[in-house]
Structures are given as structure tokens and as C-alpha cells.
Amino acid sequence: MAKRAAVILAAGVSSRMNTMLPKVLHEVCGRPMLSYVLDACRAVDVEKIYVVVGYGADQVKERYGGHDDIVWVTQAEQKGTAHAVMCCKDELAGFDGDTLVLCGDGPLIRKETLKTLVDKHDSEQSATTLATAVLDDPSGYGRICRDSYGNIQGIVEDSDCDEKQLAIQEVNPSYYLFKNKILLEALEKVEPNNVKNEYYITDVLAIVLAAGHKVVAITAVRPEEAIGVNSRRQLSEVGRIMQDRVQDELMDGGVTIVDPDNTWIDARAQIGQDTVIEPFTYIHGIANIGKSCRIGPFAYLRNDTVIEDDVVLGVFTEVKDSVLGAGVRARHLNYIGDSEIGKNVNIGAGTITANFDGENINKTKIGDDSYVGSGVVIVAPVELAKGSKIESGTVVSKNSLIKPLKG
Numbered sequence: 412m413a414k415r416a417a418v419i420l421a422a423g424v425s426s427r428m429n430t431m432l433p434k435v436l437h438e439v440c441g442r443p444m445l446s447y448v449l450d451a452c453r454a455v456d457v458e459k460i461y462v463v464v465g466y467g468a469d470q471v472k473e474r475y476g477g478h479d480d481i482v483w484v485t486q487a488e489q490k491g492t493a494h495a496v497m498c499c500k501d502e503l504a505g506f507d508g509d510t511l512v513l514c515g516d517g518p519l520i521r522k523e524t525l526k527t528l529v530d531k532h533d534s535e536q537s538a539t540t541l542a543t544a545v546l547d548d549p550s551g552y553g554r555i556c557r558d559s560y561g562n563i564q565g566i567v568e569d570s571d572c573d574e575k576q577l578a579i580q581e582v583n584p585s586y587y588l589f590k591n592k593i594l595l596e597a598l599e600k601v602e603p604n605n606v607k608n609e610y611y612i613t614d615v616l617a618i619v620l621a622a623g624h625k626v627v628a629i630t631a632v633r634p635e636e637a638i639g640v641n642s643r644r645q646l647s648e649v650g651r652i653m654q655d656r657v658q659d660e661l662m663d664g665g666v667t668i669v670d671p672d673n674t675w676i677d678a679r680a681q682i683g684q685d686t687v688i689e690p691f692t693y694i695h696g697i698a699n700i701g702k703s704c705r706i707g708p709f710a711y712l713r714n715d716t717v718i719e720d721d722v723v724l725g726v727f728t729e730v731k732d733s734v735l736g737a738g739v740r741a742r743h744l745n746y747i748g749d750s751e752i753g754k755n756v757n758i759g760a761g762t763i764t765a766n767f768d769g770e771n772i773n774k775t776k777i778g779d780d781s782y783v784g785s786g787v788v789i790v791a792p793v794e795l796a797k798g799s800k801i802e803s804g805t806v807v808s809k810n811s812l813i814k815p816l817k818g
């Protein structure tokens with residue numbers, strides 16, 4: 412098997428997004444776009460991942476602090492996608508394997524597609540293998556030009572297309588695999604001969620062909636996978652598609668989602684078998700929800716939450732940075748923040764944890780089998796023993812005298 416490296420382009424300024432944040436840090440279903448592209452690369456066994464950063468480089472590096480398989484490469488001035496790859500010249504020099512080139516703004520790339528690309532490249536022994544997709548509306552994308560036999564001739568960017576080329580519906584989703592040596596040779600020959608006066612990676616194709624090397628395309632890319640996020644509208648379009656993927660995977664894993672269109676679930680959430688997610692539920696963050704729970708309608712989970720099995724969270728219940736033991740009931744109008752709630756605890760209607768005292772966030776702990784009535788304010792820090800009983804309408808603080816449930 413050939414050795415592989417990956418280059419992910421993430422240096423662009425992203426003027427069309429109208430943003431101060433580096434584009435690849437914009438989130439799709441709770442994760443930055445770049446994370447999905449990294450996932451796909453990692454699924455095809457790459458030895459090294461070079462991420463080319465420029466605009467907002469420090470922010471991107473900070474966000475991916477713990478990712479030791481990333482080598483950061485800086486593109487000080489954004490002179491185009493070929494120039495961005497060229498910035499990895501020193502890193503790639505002497506590497507005799509294959510180099511994947513991907514864009515950081517294409518989060519819908521699937522690992523299956525990358526695997527197909529890699530397999531095709533290996534079996535065809537091609538110098539360059541690219542993926543293409545056919546779109547109903549190809550505007551904005553590079554068009555795939557083929558000769559009358561169907562052989563690929565090159566890619567023409569939207570802004571450089573003539574009228575005939577504009578009608579081509581086969582586009583470039585920007586996933587390529589190159590024999591590294593051939594890529595480096597071809598990059599030297601790229602000229603900024605286009606309306607934007609940039610060095611385009613797409614021009615490498617024609618250069619590789621002119622040098623007599625083999626270029627192969629896989630055409631089995633789903634149209635959605637070609638979407639690059641250049642605007643906020645595309646960000647929301649991609650978010651919707653990703654949300655469907657997240658929910659489909661959960662449903663395949665045995666979760667009931669009563670009304671998928673009116674439910675939002677973070678891509679990082681894990682949900683156990685036979686849990687039912689009722690409409691208008693918003694699960695944000697690293698939620699870990701157990702089996703046979705009932706969540707919602709109108710429940711809101713955020714940050715880091717662990718919900719054990721058989722928990723019921725009802726209408727207008729918010730849970731943040733908390734652990735809820737098995738069998739907890741919090742059915743109506745609750746806020747549970749920074750808390751550890753033991754098993755089989757009942758939290759009555761309108762009960763909240765007051766976790767912020769103006770300066771610090773404080774913790775609430777409630778022991779197993781406790782009963783908390785309605786309209787209770789728990790002024791944290793508070794620790795209630797196993798089997799505590801809090802009457803409705805109580806304000807509980809750390810000095811409160813708490814009766815046990817039976818006795």
C-alpha cells in the first residue's frame with residue numbers, strides 16, 4: 412500500500428462569509444468544519460496531515476491544540492489554492508507516496524468517498540485521481556472539461572468559463588490524490604492565468620496530462636458532498652444536511668426521533684437504544700444520553716451532560732454541565748446546571764439550581780432517591796444527602812437543615 416500524506420487548505424480569508432472568524436472554525440452541528448475533513452482524512456490512513464493556515468492561523472491552531480497528527484503550514488499571503496499547496500513544498504520534498512489535497516471548507520466529504528478515491532488511485536496506478544459530482548446548479552464551482560471520448564482534459568473555474576463551459580454540470584468538489592513527485596513538479600508550472608490572478612490547484616490537472624501522466628476520475632460523489640461553504644447560506648444548507656446524517660445515524664442505532672425537522676442534535680452527542688427524543692429538543696455539546704430515556708418536548712441540553720438510563724426530561728427543562736443518575740425525573744420547567752443528581756431523584760416543576768453567585772459557578776449535589784418538590788431554588792453550593800426531602804417552595808442553601816425522606 413502506498414504511503415499517504417494529506418494537505419488540507421484552510422488559509423483563505425473568506426470574504427463571502429462576511430466574518431472575522433477563520434472560515435474553517437465555523438461550526439456545523441456543533442463542530443468546526445475542519446473537524447469533518449480531518450475525520451475523513453484519518454479514515455484513509457494518512458501518515459501526516461498538513462493543514463495550511465493563514466487568515467486567523469493562531470485561532471485555528473489553538474482550537475486544534477491536542478491534535479498531534481497535524482503539521483501546521485503557514486501561507487502568509489493567500490495567492491490561490493495551488494500556492495497554498497506549494498507552501499508545503501519543503502514538507503513534501505522527498506516524499507515518494509501519494510498526497511491527498513482537500514479543502515477545509517468541504518465538511519460534507521464522506522470517508523466512504525475518500526476510500527473509493529484511494530482504491531481507484533491504487534488500482535489504476537494513476538498519477539492523479541480526482542472526484543467529480545454532477546449538480547443541478549453547478550454555478551460557482553470549477554467545471555470538469557472532457558473531450559468527445561469522455562476523457563478529462565482539465566478544470567475551468569466558474570469565473571473563467573465561457574458560455575458552453577458554464578452549462579457543464581459536472582463539477583470539482585476539490586478532492587484529489589496525487590503521486591507526490593508529480594504534484595510537486597506540476598505545481599512549479601502553475602501560472603496565475605485567470606481572472607482572479609491566482610495560482611489554482613485545478614490547473615495542475617491539465618499540466619499533469621500534458622506531461623503524459625494518467626488522470627482518473629471517480630464520478631460517484633453525491634451532489635451534497637460537493638458543497639463548499641463560501642457563504643452563510645451554504646453554511647446553513649450544509650448544516651441541515653449534516654443534521655440529517657446525525658439523526659439518521661442515531662435512528663439506525665435505535666433512537667426514536669419523533670419530529671426530525673424540529674429537533675437539533677449535536678454531532679458529538681451519543682444517545683442510547685430506545686430513547687425517545689420529543690419535538691423541539693435541542694441537544695448541544697458532548698451529551699451522553701443513556702437507554703430508554705424520554706427527552707423533551709422543548710428540552711435543552713448543553714455543554715457536557717451525562718444522562719443515565721431511564722431518565723425523563725420534560726417540557727422546558729435545561730440541563731448544563733451535569734450528571735443525572737438513572738431514573739431521574741425532571742418533567743417541567745427546570746434548570747439543572749453544574750449538578751450531580753443521584754439515581755431516582757424527583758425534581759419538581761419549576762425547580763432550579765442557582766449555580767452562579769455573580770462571581771463563581773457553584774456545584775449542586777443531590778444524593779440518590781431524594782425528592783425535591785416544586786418551585787424549589789437550590790442556591791449552590793449545596794450537597795444533599797441520599798434520601799433527602801425538600802418541600803415545595805423552599806429556598807435551599809448550604810446552611811439549610813434538610814429532613815430525610817422517611818423518618
Ligand code: UD1
Pocket residue numbers: 420421422423424434463486488489490491492494495514515516517551552553554566568582583584585610611612613637638639640641
Ligand atoms: C475551489 C476550486 C473549485 C471547486 C471548489 C469546491 C480552485 C481554484 N477552485 O473553488 O474548482 O469547485 O473549490 O468547493 O481550487 N485557500 C487557501 N489559500 C488560498 C486560497 C484558498 O488556503 O490562497 C483555501 C480556502 O480557505 C478554502 C479552499 O482553499 O478552504 C478553497 O478555496 P476557495 O476560495 O473557497 O475556492 P472556491 O472558489 O470555492
Ligand code: CA
Pocket residue numbers: 514516639640641
Ligand atoms: Ca470554497
